[in-house]
Amino acid sequence: MNDEIEKKLIKIKKFLRHQMSPEESAEFRNSLSQDPELKKLSEDVYLIDRGLTIEPKLTASHIDSEDLALYAENENILGGDKRRDLENHLKDCRECREELQTCRRALSSIQKHSPKQASLLRKFLDLFRITWISRPALNYAWGGLAVIALALLSVPVYHIADNYFTEKQTLVCRLTPVTRGAGNSNIYVMNSQTDSLRIELNFPTPDDLNLKYDLRIYSASEKIIFEKQNFDREFPVAIVLPIEYFEPGLYRVFVIERLENIMRREIVFPLDLRNDN
């Protein structure tokens, strides 16, 4: 960056901050069309400038994401004051605590993960691909054998697949909210064919307001199973989730109703999932 560019930068800043007179502003716009370098620089500075307006809002009243990820790895990694501030913040901030828990789970998943070895099928296909170039005759033979094998297998496989897919089921859970003094009636039983859960929520709400909703499903151990934010009210609120998200146990579905950014009410739907055996 040379002195000339630094001067241009000062002009761009004035323009972005609306600190130019109408004449200066018109002159600047005119020079944008004549000086491609100035136009390019203005575009870049505008991009960075806008980014700088979002950036502090992301961490406002929360722990910096990189610090939180570091703390999840090793609580001693941050220095004295920083660590003390972070731990004090965690005491009062549920969102950061949840993020920290998820960070730890993600770290542990990656630590435990061992990359898959190439499957036999992949090895077979790789072999096929290599020999295709070097020994075409052999590959035609491979191809012929594969077609015959497919023809022989297709009938039983078709039947197995047919049965397999038709037996899978979606368990529909129509949940009612918690009401004072009432017991939990939202008990649903999964069986070995259940492959997904459709959770339907029904609750009265005014139609005339521009309301927004956030939804979260918590397990009994306070782990967030699912989260959806800023959706409009539709009747009924329904989500379909794979059964892998759930184990038998107690769950709570939280719905937060907002008007613009102000929370109006929180509705809780308990869910008791059980196995059929």
Next chain:
Amino acid sequence: MEDRTLIRLFLAGDRAASKAIDEYIDAGLQEWKSRVGYQVDDIKSDIRYKIYDILSNDKFEGRSSLRTFLARIVNHTCIDYLRYNRRFSDTPPEDMEIPSLFLNAESKMEKKQFWKLIFRVIRLLPRECIALWRMVLYDDMSCREIAVKKNKTEEYIKWRLWACRNKAREMREIVLKKDQLF
């Protein structure tokens, strides 16, 4: 496979090494999927870029294992997305004080996309770049003043600002041409 070997193979474009790193990323993302699920492609593409950028510029110091390093990138990228969604998913930042009722659906969508692009670019930039540009644009400091504050030469500051600007441009190109890496 040892970390160093995996990194070397990954940077050389080895398919198996890329796949192994991808699998680690997926294993970490699995824990975040229920909260940021619909954006998982964007997140993955940002994570891949950050990893490639750090490894190819030799900025991975090896103080922690490669897996821990990957988890760190996955975690803070997901936190950023989650916070962005909480804060701005419905209302673009500049309209936070204006009720969203005043915007029609189309302009709301355009603004949302524009701000999402800005968010991704700024989160892909190194923190040092953000701090330098903040001094220039918000604290109205000249390169000379920044140099004194940072105890560096003025030429170095100018060069860093220039490099950061080019980086922002590069990031924008990458975000627009999604998934060009790997």
